[in-house]
Amino acid sequence: MQSRRWFGGAGFSFADDPVTETLSQAIRGTGEELDREPDTGVLFGSLRGSVVGLRYYTGVVNKGEMVSLVRQPQNPYDRNAVMVANVYGSQVGHIKRELAVLLANIMDNNLARVEGVVPFGVTNQFTMSVVLSFWGREENRDAVVRQITSRSFKLQSGPTGTHTHMLTQLKNAFDNLFENLMEDKIGEREAVEAVCTPLLPHQKQALSWMCVSENNAALPHFWEVKGKLFYNTLTHSSVRERPQRVRGGILADDMGLGKTLTTIALILSNFHHGKPLCEPVISQSVSHTQTDKQTNGQSHTLTSDVKLNVYLYYGSERNRDTHFLSSQHMVLTTYNVLSADYSVSGGWVCGSASPLHTVSWLRVVLDEGHIIRNPNTQQSKAVLKLNTQRRWILTGTPIQNNLRDLWMLVAFLRLKPFDVREWWNRVIQRPVTQGDKTGLQNLQALVKCVTLRRTKTSRVCGRPLVSLPERSVRIEEVELTQKEREEYELAHTEGRTTISRYVAEGTVLRNYADVLAILVRLRQFCCHPGLLGKTTTHTGVVAVTPAELRERLIMKLRLVLGTGSDEECAVCLDSVRLPVITHCAHVYCRPCIAEVIRSEQEQARCPLCRGQIKASELVEFPLEEEEESNLLENWRSSSKVEALMSSLLRLRSEDDSIRSLVVSQFTRFLTILEIPLREEGFKFVRLDGTMSQKRRAQVIQEFQSDAPGSPLIMLLSLKAGGVGINLSAASRVFLMDPAWNPAAEDQCVDRCHRLGQKRDVVITKFIVKGSVEENMVKIQRQKQDLVEKAFGTKNPSERKTSRVDEIRALMEL
DNA sequence: ACCGCCATTGAGA
DNA sequence: GTTGATGGAGGAG
Numbered sequence: 001m002q003s004r005r006w007f008g009g010a011g012f013s014f015a016d017d018p019v020t021e022t023l024s025q026a027i028r029g030t031g032e033e034l035d036r037e038p039d040t041g042v043l044f045g046s047l048r049g050s051v052v053g054l055r056y057y058t059g060v061v062n063k064g065e066m067v068s069l070v071r072q073p074q075n076p077y078d079r080n081a082v083m084v085a086n087v088y089g090s091q092v093g094h095i096k097r098e099l100a101v102l103l104a105n106i107m108d109n110n111l112a113r114v115e116g117v118v119p120f121g122v123t124n125q126f127t128m129s130v131v132l133s134f135w136g137r138e139e140n141r142d143a144v145v146r147q148i149t150s151r152s153f154k155l156q157s158g159p160t161g162t163h164t165h166m167l168t169q170l171k172n173a174f175d176n177l178f179e180n181l182m183e184d185k186i187g188e189r190e191a192v193e194a195v196c197t198p199l200l201p202h203q204k205q206a207l208s209w210m211c212v213s214e215n216n217a218a219l220p221h222f223w224e225v226k227g228k229l230f231y232n233t234l235t236h237s238s239v240r241e242r243p244q245r246v247r248g249g250i251l252a253d254d255m256g257l258g259k260t261l262t263t264i265a266l267i268l269s270n271f272h273h274g275k276p277l278c279e280p281v282i283s284q285s286v287s288h289t290q291t292d293k294q295t296n297g298q299s300h301t302l303t304s305d306v307k308l309n310v311y312l313y314y315g316s317e318r319n320r321d322t323h324f325l326s327s328q329h330m331v332l333t334t335y336n337v338l339s340a341d342y343s344v345s346g347g348w349v350c351g352s353a354s355p356l357h358t359v360s361w362l363r364v365v366l367d368e369g370h371i372i373r374n375p376n377t378q379q380s381k382a383v384l385k386l387n388t389q390r391r392w393i394l395t396g397t398p399i400q401n402n403l404r405d406l407w408m409l410v411a412f413l414r415l416k417p418f419d420v421r422e423w424w425n426r427v428i429q430r431p432v433t434q435g436d437k438t439g440l441q442n443l444q445a446l447v448k449c450v451t452l453r454r455t456k457t458s459r460v461c462g463r464p465l466v467s468l469p470e471r472s473v474r475i476e477e478v479e480l481t482q483k484e485r486e487e488y489e490l491a492h493t494e495g496r497t498t499i500s501r502y503v504a505e506g507t508v509l510r511n512y513a514d515v516l517a518i519l520v521r522l523r524q525f526c527c528h529p530g531l532l533g534k535t536t537t538h539t540g541v542v543a544v545t546p547a548e549l550r551e552r553l554i555m556k557l558r559l560v561l562g563t564g565s566d567e568e569c570a571v572c573l574d575s576v577r578l579p580v581i582t583h584c585a586h587v588y589c590r591p592c593i594a595e596v597i598r599s600e601q602e603q604a605r606c607p608l609c610r611g612q613i614k615a616s617e618l619v620e621f622p623l624e625e626e627e628e629s630n631l632l633e634n635w636r637s638s639s640k641v642e643a644l645m646s647s648l649l650r651l652r653s654e655d656d657s658i659r660s661l662v663v664s665q666f667t668r669f670l671t672i673l674e675i676p677l678r679e680e681g682f683k684f685v686r687l688d689g690t691m692s693q694k695r696r697a698q699v700i701q702e703f704q705s706d707a708p709g710s711p712l713i714m715l716l717s718l719k720a721g722g723v724g725i726n727l728s729a730a731s732r733v734f735l736m737d738p739a740w741n742p743a744a745e746d747q748c749v750d751r752c753h754r755l756g757q758k759r760d761v762v763i764t765k766f767i768v769k770g771s772v773e774e775n776m777v778k779i780q781r782q783k784q785d786l787v788e789k790a791f792g793t794k795n796p797s798e799r800k801t802s803r804v805d806e807i808r809a810l811m812e813l
Numbered sequence: 814a815c816c817g818c819c820a821t822t823g824a825g826a
Numbered sequence: 827g828t829t830g831a832t833g834g835a836g837g838a839g
Contacts, residue, residue, distance in 0.1 A: 051825095052825050052826080053824090053825030053826065054825090055824085055825090072826080075826055077826040078826045079826095081825085081826050083826090094825050094826050095826090096825080096826090126823075
């Protein structure tokens, strides 16, 4: 039995030693409180104070170093005691008594956060200076200032004014946080023979980098060796013992570059002491998502001479025996299982503790790591508590939205000392959000030292990383027939009058659902009239009976998102999940709006129109699929259907080995398309969001198979499936209707334009001439320039106003 | 006698 | 390279 203890001596250990735990917990605790109170703090000012009692403690601090102030209400000598600790959590001393009275008052009443910086280097073994700065909400400023001055301390006002002019510059830099990270000369490394698939050059590089990151003892470059001490240039702190290094990092290669394969190679090639993993049985773990993932035509096969124990920790019958789990080479599980186990056991309770949290792992890999980007979720908390030597995050979509998301990565990797919120907030988060350039540079340095990211277009030594076949986009304009045009124009003018009325009244936002419904209808017209379903022509909000109101709301909800279009929730600014519609006809994620209602109680108002909302009045989307049949019975074609069919027929007559993806946002449109496809004798499969994971995997496998008689066409709903589905068998993509979000289209195309693609990829976008679709394409272009992902701080109302302009452009008003 | 200046000295809560 | 208390030498009134 191997030793279970990986965390050696460093002062800031999270081992189960109760003594060290207390102090780090105290500091962590304050950090988490900060988290609850978001970055609303302004600087009230600062004052000079002194730290006393240095000689009784071991913590060292340098000139410029930040220190943490922790209240000690239980101190037997003074209930106002305020302890001073350095970045590593070692106590430095106490705040001098007279000053501590003041601080205790301010801190205990939550009037301000107090932060300390040591202005001078210290030789004195008894006392030292500390500059205390006070941060808090504007409304508390007076109280704090009064407290301070009434006790005859002098508060110096801090620098005021924010540097907004720098913000755009910073924003760009933030956008590029994950770009251009790797050009450093990293070698290549062959995988051990057990990995049958030969690695591509960039994968060998990644493997080499990962091995080095795990084995090499070198510290990140923000550590400098100064004499016998280790000096952190970001926090200006130094420690005697070599700081605990990150063993692992973030592999953030673009999707399709083979992160999973590289990681498997790593697991097999770099066991203890850089030796390959062979007979000796010690545990490893890969924490994994549920998405079935096949890889790029490179299949992960292992030669049978290696006896690899892999256990799938999943299902109610899973083996929870920790000795058994420790004996596995690899344990796979999902984030859900992990967090379920963790929350049942409460995480730290002995005895019934979560098995996965009890085992000491050699390595934990978070596949699709962006899933745990929000540190407040149970899943994330469970992941943070895993006990392991080496840590990896694999993600194809590096987090760009939010500094909080980045913190999660840093915290998981235990990138000291930033895994403690206070230091992250002080060194990175606050400086960056306040527009401090060095803050951003520090952030960049931080991310850079643990991340490898290449994109499909990255080049190494002047040569492309991977040579993917060409990809070209062509737009095929579709002319409506006379009859279709008449129908379209009728709906268009009607919609236009309605919307222009809203615009004139300035009530676009209040009637947003209506507006979207009109637009969706027009877009549906462009595809096929049958998409409209049984919608009535008018959707006024005037309702007579509650049942009637409900029926109308459901209808709107269906129009807004039941068709698969991409609407975003104004609360979380993400695509809506678990959609509900309010009585004022705005659509949100249920959890988001429920939170709003919960926190505002009776005063709860709709974030979009400020209308009153109640939890009991939220209307959900009912499940019903009856209308399908009548759609199929009286079938008629449409111009767009014809355009697609003639392309497909031509393609088949030229080369019947070429496979195609036919993509639409409207799943009903896919259903419509099935009819002519059958009629022309095409063999096809269908993949949409309603299918179970298992069924999806089946369909994908069928489509990817090159067996004779396998389908030539896949009908794909735009947003179906998680990340990482591989559809490289297809080399033609037909985008049947333009999406609001061009990124969604790109992602879709990437599913076939990826490693393993042998042919050039041709993408055809069908756009109906002289219709909303044309305008949508224009807006897509504008959108790309104006990617507002940077800080994610743009508030919903701001976003929605620009949407009003979008709508006007769409309707040519 | 007074005061600003300097060196000396000691130093949790 | 700090800070604060203290005390003494020394200059000005």
